[in-house]
Amino acid sequence: MTDTSPMDLNRAKRNVAILAAANAILGSQVTIVFVIGGLVGQQLTPFACLATLPITMIVFGSMTTAPWLSNLMQRYGRQKGFFLGAMAAILGSAVAAFAVMQSNFWLLLVGSYLTGIYMSSQGFFRFAATDTAPDDYKPKAISYVMAGGLVSALIGPQIVKFTSEATVVPFLGTYGAAILVGLVGISLFAFLDIPVPRAAAQDQSAPKGRSRVELLKSPEIAVAVVCAMVAYGLMNLVMTSTPLAMVGCGFSTGNASDVVSAHVLAMFAPSFFTGHLIARFGTDRIVATGLLLLTAAGVVALQGVELFNFFGALVLLGLGWNFAFIGATTMLSRAHSDEERGRVQGMNDLIVFGCVTFASLASGGLMNCAGGDAVAGWNAVNLAMVPFLVLAGGALIWLNLRHRAPA
Numbered sequence: 001m002t003d004t005s006p007m008d009l010n011r012a013k014r015n016v017a018i019l020a021a022a023n024a025i026l027g028s029q030v031t032i033v034f035v036i037g038g039l040v041g042q043q044l045t046p047f048a049c050l051a052t053l054p055i056t057m058i059v060f061g062s063m064t065t066a067p068w069l070s071n072l073m074q075r076y077g078r079q080k081g082f083f084l085g086a087m088a089a090i091l092g093s094a095v096a097a098f099a100v101m102q103s104n105f106w107l108l109l110v111g112s113y114l115t116g117i118y119m120s121s122q123g124f125f126r127f128a129a130t131d132t133a134p135d136d137y138k139p140k141a142i143s144y145v146m147a148g149g150l151v152s153a154l155i156g157p158q159i160v161k162f163t164s165e166a167t168v169v170p171f172l173g174t175y176g177a178a179i180l181v182g183l184v185g186i187s188l189f190a191f192l193d194i195p196v197p198r199a200a201a202q203d204q205s206a207p208k209g210r211s212r213v214e215l216l217k218s219p220e221i222a223v224a225v226v227c228a229m230v231a232y233g234l235m236n237l238v239m240t241s242t243p244l245a246m247v248g249c250g251f252s253t254g255n256a257s258d259v260v261s262a263h264v265l266a267m268f269a270p271s272f273f274t275g276h277l278i279a280r281f282g283t284d285r286i287v288a289t290g291l292l293l294l295t296a297a298g299v300v301a302l303q304g305v306e307l308f309n310f311f312g313a314l315v316l317l318g319l320g321w322n323f324a325f326i327g328a329t330t331m332l333s334r335a336h337s338d339e340e341r342g343r344v345q346g347m348n349d350l351i352v353f354g355c356v357t358f359a360s361l362a363s364g365g366l367m368n369c370a371g372g373d374a375v376a377g378w379n380a381v382n383l384a385m386v387p388f389l390v391l392a393g394g395a396l397i398w399l400n401l402r403h404r405a406p407a
Contacts, residue, residue: 011193012133016141018191019125022082023148024155025185027122029089029178031156033058033096033115035260036164038244038364039253040096040171044105052364054096054112055240059357061116062123066349069120074342077196078128082189085121088114090182097175118182120349126326127345130333131194136279139330143275146268146326153264155181157257164253197338209340212347223399224331225348227287229355230392231324234294234385237359238301238317239263241367241381242310248367248374249305259310266318274326283331284400290324291393293317294385301382305375313382324392 034055042051073081092114099107129141159181163173215221242263243256278286293316301313336344363381370380 008132009134009137012129012137012141015132015192015194016129016144018188019129019145020148022185022188023122023125023145024151025181025188026086026089026118027149027152028155028159029093029181029185030058030115030119030122031152031260031264032159032174032178032181033093033112034239035157035160035243035257036171036174037112038240039247040100040108041105041364042244043170044099044103044108046105049365049369051244051368052240052360054108055236056357056361056364057109057112058116058119059236059353059360061113062120063116063350063353063357065117065120066123066353067346069117070124070342070346070349073124074197078124078131078194079189079192081124082121082128082192083186085118086182086186086189088121089118090179090186092116092118093175093178093182097172097179100169100172100175120353123349123353124345126329127333127341128192128194131341135334138333139278139326140275142326142329142333143271143273143278145271146274146322147271149268149271150265153261153268156264157261160257161254197341209337209343212343215336215340215344215347218335219399219402220331220335221344223395224328224335225351226395227291227392228325228328228332228348229352230388231290231294231321231328232352233355233359234388235267235317235321235325236356237363237384238297238381239314240360240363241378242314244364244367245305245374245378245381246310248377251307251310255307259307259314262311263314263318266315267321268318270319270322271326274322275330277323278327278330283327284396286323287327287331288393288396290320290322290327291389291396293320293323295389296320298382298385298389302379305378 037055037058038052041054045051045053069081092111095114096108096111099111125145126142129145130138133141159177160174163177164171166173239260242259246256246259247253297313297316297320300309300316303309332348366380366384367377370377
């Protein structure tokens with residue numbers, strides 16, 4: 001879309017404000033379940049190595065939902081997809097609350113999967129922000145929507161601190177609070193003004209765009225997917241195990257909530273200017289900076305298990321995710337046509353959250369089963385980042401060399 005008339009820009013800004021608010025309110029629900037997922041799993045699971053399986057099921061739900069939800073939104077519009085996702089989040093928290101009451105680990109996994117359907121729909125907020133945005137506003141639109149996560153960073157962990165022990169059954173009140181958050185946030189989608197894609201309303205002669213295989217053969221799309229996959233996967237790998245590592249090292253649930261809160265703040269605070277940085281320096285440099293920050297997070301984490309190590313590592317992890325993921329998302333949004341939107345975005349999130357699913361499951365295994373104590377497990381988690389950072393960095397270098405090569 002290249003029309004930059006004031007009317008179109010105003011509509012884009014209005015949609016961005018609504019999506020940012022949804023990310024702030026409904027996003028806090030995801031923050032809540034990620035903070036407590038491993039702790040509740042450890043409380044209920046019969047197998048210690050599966051403590052983070054509830055978080056894995058959230059991400060698995062997101063992965064398996066992304067392709068069909070993207071196609072649904074391509075055909076029927078963003079609003080219906082976002083309403084469906086928010087309803088799944090409310091239902092998922094209700095099922096998880098019942099599972100905690102019944103001390104049923106397997107039922108907790110069902111609730112977690114339903115929450116994953118919402119997580120998938122939330123992932124499309126960033127793409128929806130570009131649907132009505134002029135090209136020069138797209139990086140800023142993505143950044144502003146992601147910035148809504150700042151509020152979720154403040155709300156979610158604080159809800160955990162005040163509700164985790166507020167009921168006789170630990171964490172029951174936390175899931176109840178998550179249900180209320182979902183009920184408040186779902187109403188925002190009624191105010192979106194994003195039309196159904198034109199290709200959905202046209203006849204069979206409308207352009208169909210490239211197939212999924214052809215899309216993946218595009219160097220820009222392939223590298224964008226790889227960088228997004230690595231950024232999100234490594235962020236999830238480390239964040240998922242952080243509460244387990246901190247409690248295992250003698251810190252309280254409140255300490256873990258504070259560290260996760262700082263982490264989520266670092267994930268979204270830069271979003272106010274990440275779009276401006278992309279516009280000035282280009283996507284490749286911003287993604288590269290993000291990968292370097294992720295590397296620094298691992299280095300700091302491996303220096304020790306004091307409280308400042310956890311804070312430092314998780315803040316760097318959040319900053320690295322922000323630069324690498326928003327940069328990769330911007331790269332992807334510029335590499336496909338309107339009629340390819342649903343296909344490429346669903347494929348991207350399927351691959352990205354497939355990696356995140358693996359990372360969240362591996363996180364529990366590394367943390368609880370890769371060493372004799374919490375310190376050894378935490379070190380194993382952070383060392384596991386190395387090959388994936390090499391993969392993403394190599395892909396980005398290859399793309400840059402390809403662009404510089406003479407035609």
